[in-house]
Amino acid sequence: MFNFSKKTEVSTEVLIKFIWVSSFLAMIFSLPPLAVFLGIYFLTGELIIGAVIGFGLHFVILAFSGRISKVITKLVS
Template sequence: MILSLPPLGLFLGIYFLTGNIIMGAILGFGTHFIILVFSTKISKLLTKVMS
């Protein structure tokens, strides 16, 4: 959920505020892939915090 909800929120926020689905999709997918690049670091941080 940590990796997928922020891009989804960004996509829906841009879509509902501006009505531009293309811009929302581009920014949402871009954010999603940027988060995936850093997913190992995020995972290690979360594991460290939880234990």
């Protein structure tokens, strides 16, 4: 049904670049919305408003993920 026997060789350099870019992307997608959420929550005490704004910021950043990934890949190369 599926032929998984085809193996390709991936260099160590490509794997390390992949790990760094993925790590930076994960931090960019999660840390700013989390900081906004916690900042709003601790400053105002409003859980729902902080969650909605943090959630929205997460998806705004996610909308630009292709461009962000290209920039990070150029910086790591």
